[in-house]
Amino acid sequence: MKEFKEKWLKELDMAVPKLSQDVLDAPILVGEVEQDAPPKRKFKFSWKWFTVCVSGAVAIVLTLIITLNLMSGNPQNPPPTTQNSYFAVLEVNPEVMFTVDEDGVVVSVTALNSDADVVIADSDRLNSLVGVPFEESAKTFIDICAKLGYLKLDESGAVKITHSGDEIDLSPVVDKIESYFKEKGVFSLVLTAKTTVEEISNRLNLGFLQSFDDVVGALNTLPNLFTEREAIGKTIEEIQSSYKQNVILGDMQDYIIEKLKRGLASGEKLEEIYDLNESIKAHQDNPLFFVGGVDYWALQSLDREFSDELSLIMEQMGQKVQEFKSAYGVELDSLSLTANHLLYSVVDKQLISSIINSSSEEDYINGLPFIKALLQENGVNLEFEEDFDSLPTTKEEFSTKNANYLSKMYTLCEKDNQLSYETQRETISDGDYQAFLTNVIDEFGSLENYWASLKNSSTTSI
Amino acid sequence: MDGFETDQLLCKVAKGDNSAFEELYLKTSKGVYAFIYSYLKNAHDTEDALQTVYLKIKMNISSYRAGTNGRAWIFQIAKNQALTQIKQNSRVEDVEKSPSDGFAKTEITDAMQRVLTEEEQRIIVLHVLWGYKHREIATLLECPTGTVTSKYKRALEKMRDALKENV
Numbered sequence: 001m002k003e004f005k006e007k008w009l010k011e012l013d014m015a016v017p018k019l020s021q022d023v024l025d026a027p028i029l030v031g032e033v034e035q036d037a038p039p040k041r042k043f044k045f046s047w048k049w050f051t052v053c054v055s056g057a058v059a060i061v062l063t064l065i066i067t068l069n070l071m072s073g074n075p076q077n078p079p080p081t082t083q084n085s086y087f088a089v090l091e092v093n094p095e096v097m098f099t100v101d102e103d104g105v106v107v108s109v110t111a112l113n114s115d116a117d118v119v120i121a122d123s124d125r126l127n128s129l130v131g132v133p134f135e136e137s138a139k140t141f142i143d144i145c146a147k148l149g150y151l152k153l154d155e156s157g158a159v160k161i162t163h164s165g166d167e168i169d170l171s172p173v174v175d176k177i178e179s180y181f182k183e184k185g186v187f188s189l190v191l192t193a194k195t196t197v198e199e200i201s202n203r204l205n206l207g208f209l210q211s212f213d214d215v216v217g218a219l220n221t222l223p224n225l226f227t228e229r230e231a232i233g234k235t236i237e238e239i240q241s242s243y244k245q246n247v248i249l250g251d252m253q254d255y256i257i258e259k260l261k262r263g264l265a266s267g268e269k270l271e272e273i274y275d276l277n278e279s280i281k282a283h284q285d286n287p288l289f290f291v292g293g294v295d296y297w298a299l300q301s302l303d304r305e306f307s308d309e310l311s312l313i314m315e316q317m318g319q320k321v322q323e324f325k326s327a328y329g330v331e332l333d334s335l336s337l338t339a340n341h342l343l344y345s346v347v348d349k350q351l352i353s354s355i356i357n358s359s360s361e362e363d364y365i366n367g368l369p370f371i372k373a374l375l376q377e378n379g380v381n382l383e384f385e386e387d388f389d390s391l392p393t394t395k396e397e398f399s400t401k402n403a404n405y406l407s408k409m410y411t412l413c414e415k416d417n418q419l420s421y422e423t424q425r426e427t428i429s430d431g432d433y434q435a436f437l438t439n440v441i442d443e444f445g446s447l448e449n450y451w452a453s454l455k456n457s458s459t460t461s462i
Numbered sequence: 463m464d465g466f467e468t469d470q471l472l473c474k475v476a477k478g479d480n481s482a483f484e485e486l487y488l489k490t491s492k493g494v495y496a497f498i499y500s501y502l503k504n505a506h507d508t509e510d511a512l513q514t515v516y517l518k519i520k521m522n523i524s525s526y527r528a529g530t531n532g533r534a535w536i537f538q539i540a541k542n543q544a545l546t547q548i549k550q551n552s553r554v555e556d557v558e559k560s561p562s563d564g565f566a567k568t569e570i571t572d573a574m575q576r577v578l579t580e581e582e583q584r585i586i587v588l589h590v591l592w593g594y595k596h597r598e599i600a601t602l603l604e605c606p607t608g609t610v611t612s613k614y615k616r617a618l619e620k621m622r623d624a625l626k627e628n629v
Contacts, residue, residue: 019513
């Protein structure tokens with residue numbers, strides 16, 4: 001075996017060519033582009049997301065590809081548009097683009113927004129989406145979205161697939177996703193729509209490239225993370241500004257505000273349960289009423305029958321305790337109810353409400369250390385070991401911070417949604433699923449209208 | 463080269479270190495070459511694809527996450543490039559290419575092409591040159607570990623016979 005390996009390595013020493021000078025001289029894209037590189041081709045760009053500098057990056061990349069093609073000896077025969085390969089954009093809330101080859105296998109995955117970055121930032125997760133049939137990859141992606149709470153399992157919803165293929169049969173993909181929804185007991189549906197390579201190219205800010213291969217070529221040289229692509233060619237000030245908007249005032253603010261809202265809501269529920277427990281203790285039918293009464297949990301442990309009225313309150317109490325457990329994952333008992341109620345009673349609810357409703361960015365940013373301390377004092381651990389609320393000072397720092405941040409967001413979202421994701425829901429029968437589809441069309445007129453209403457409601461809720 | 467060393471070099475490349483990139487090429491190109499060859503089956507295309515893989519490493523290095531599996535990252539780029547090249551080749555008008563025309567004599571590589579299936583070739587390359595364990599190869603190629611082990615054993619037997627015949 002050893003001899004075989006040595007012989008093989010020796011043979012490969014002769015066969016493997018030296019690193020070509022063009023590759024050796026090619027710039028390493030560490031988040032910035034060579035400033036003196038002249039753009040070789042001009043494209044019409046949509047300036048929605050990128051700044052002028054991106055054209056420099058794309059031009060360098062395309063120039064290198066062209067150079068390599070020239071080296072490989074087929075300069076006059078650019079490959080024709082691939083008929084059966086296509087791009088497919090899957091929108092859940094994270095938006096991601098799959099590049100699918102003619103065998104229906106996913107060859108690459110590109111995030112189209114920062115939520116999608118959270119899903120695919122980890123290389124193992126990304127690899128699980130590539131090299132498999134599109135239907136498998138799409139199902140896996142949707143399942144990860146469900147795990148992270150991007151797809152609400154207890155609400156009705158929809159996912160949309162927009163593809164650039166000609167005569168592509170997406171029914172295996174739709175069937176696979178619908179089966180997933182039915183198995184998970186989720187009333188969500190799948191819409192499909194057609195787009196063009198040109199629109200996809202524009203969506204990726206590559207200009208209006210018309211050939212599938214040109215887009216693939218340009219895409220292969222760019223990071224698959226949306227936030228990393230956005231940073232290419234930007235100055236550190238621009239990166240800081242976008243980090244501030246997307247992270248500090250974006251996902252992180254959403255997360256903190258959600259924690260605050262959840263804290264207030266759980267406190268209110270706790271008060272209701274506490275009051276109900278007190279009414280059980282003070283009820284005249286409480287067997288130990290004359291010595292001050294015992295609470296819900298103590299009564300439960302007694303092997304007795306209670307009056308109809310007390311039984312009814314006990315039942316309500318049981319229901320609320322169960323609801324609290326389902327919503328917050330906390331199983332209350334006498335001690336924890338008293339302790340948590342005491343904790344909540346000293347919280348400045350007015351202050352928290354004013355933070356939630358604050359509209360000033362500066363107030364929020366300046367108040368961040370205070371908000372974090374407040375949450376910490378009240379037993380809410382934000383679990384941000386790293387300092388995500390300060391701005392990166394270099395591009396390298398941005399890359400590191402961004403990678404850590406995406407990884408952290410994945411962990412937090414997964415943890416927050418674990419209970420909901422793992423909850424067993426009744427499988428939906430084909431008949432019930434079809435009825436849901438019919439109801440949606442009856443109510444909204446078409447699946448597209450339903451989709452638009454979902455998009456609209458998510459936009460307005462933001 | 464182990465995963466840790468690959469990761470270290472990729473981290474240096476991510477900081478713009480071109481000499482680390484050269485070192486990475488020296489240490490990993492044989493494994494990448496042999497792996498791509500199992501798809502493309504001729505030295506000409508394999509050489510082109512090899513250069514493109516390393517160009518892509520330079521272009522996409524910002525998406526590599528330090529501390530993750532560097533070998534798997536390169537493996538994925540190589541696999542994608544091989545598949546892209548196959549797609550492109552299928553569109554180019556017949557250019558007859560014999561496996562090693564004008565290139566270095568490759569007894570083992572040629573024997574592998576002759577007697578092993580594509581999957582057996584990949585298993586041999588990933589185990590012998592990349593140092594992957596059978597369990598890891600099973601994950602990469604999405605098949606049971608037992609299948610990898612039996613195919614590996616069978617492939618070695620075939621190679622022994624093939625190389626004896628050549629002698």
